[in-house]
Amino acid sequence: MKKTYRDIAAELSLHVKTIYRVLNNAPNVRPVTRRRVIAALSRNGFFDGARIGRERIVIEQPELEWSGRIAERLIRQLDQRIFELIPLSPESARQEFLRAVEEASTVVLLSDPPAEWITRIRDANPEAVLINLFGNHGGDITLGEDHYLGGKLAARHLRRVGIHSVCMLSYDHRSGHRNRGDAFMDEFLRDHPDGACRRCFIRNSSHDVSEALQPLPEAFFATCGQLGDRLHQLLTERGVRVPDEVSLLVYDGPDEAYLKSFPPVDAIEFSIPQVIDLAEYYITKRPLLLHHGPFATRVAPYLVTRGSVKEKTKVKAKQETV
Structure with missing residues (x-):
């Protein structure tokens, strides 16, 4: 036994x-x-001891630059091991991706894929271990950050400095962003009937974000660095000063390497190297899943302050003193 x-x-x-x-x-x-x-x-046979030779690992390489860079970092860490690494973009070659999955032992996804796409991968190779980075559901092993905790941390930061009105920008097609936004709104409005939180859904990277400026709130919260960068550029073009006239808080922005000129803003961040290390661990060790079924590992986010959120409570106190 x-x-x-x-x-x-x-x-x-x-x-x-x-x-x-x-x-x-x-x-x-x-x-x-x-x-x-x-x-x-x-x-005692809890790890797959038969994994010898050039095992094939299909790694999704999304066209989104941020996710693509993470895929490249993971590939570099795995490149020293005896694997056949197949980086492919399903956006441009879905059939080629599925054909590669048929002969793979492990499939790594980085795009928060919908359930329909996960089902197609399962159908192509039911035996492959499916590692879902930055997704919220599906796969044998789900990694990534704790979206709900991150949203709550963002809301607590703004409420703590006396912010009462906020506009939140979020992509509507990314479940992780929706979860960050839902948690933010719940926490921001909880026990604060005086709070006002307006949500602007952005359809894609080319969608105009200028609607978020009307009316101008006390603060903005962007659920990703790309949106935060676009918003900061727009505020600068309109002559709106951060944080003198409006505060700005983003989720995981400054660590996004492709944003070369990202301003020093307050951010909810998480350790991307830790997520990559976790992915490497599960790929190389790969505990057999027959004993406990699918499971998720979440990396806790944390707040980094850089001066883009104005402490309104202190400003008010100084004015009253004068």
């Missing part, structure tokens, strides 16, 4: 939660403990 995770934990005199922390590549596990757990799991 095959051992369970509880059996492995008992054998190593550990709590079963430690086994799951190792499987999820959690940082709060001592290196010596991690090595003991991985060795025990390998001895």
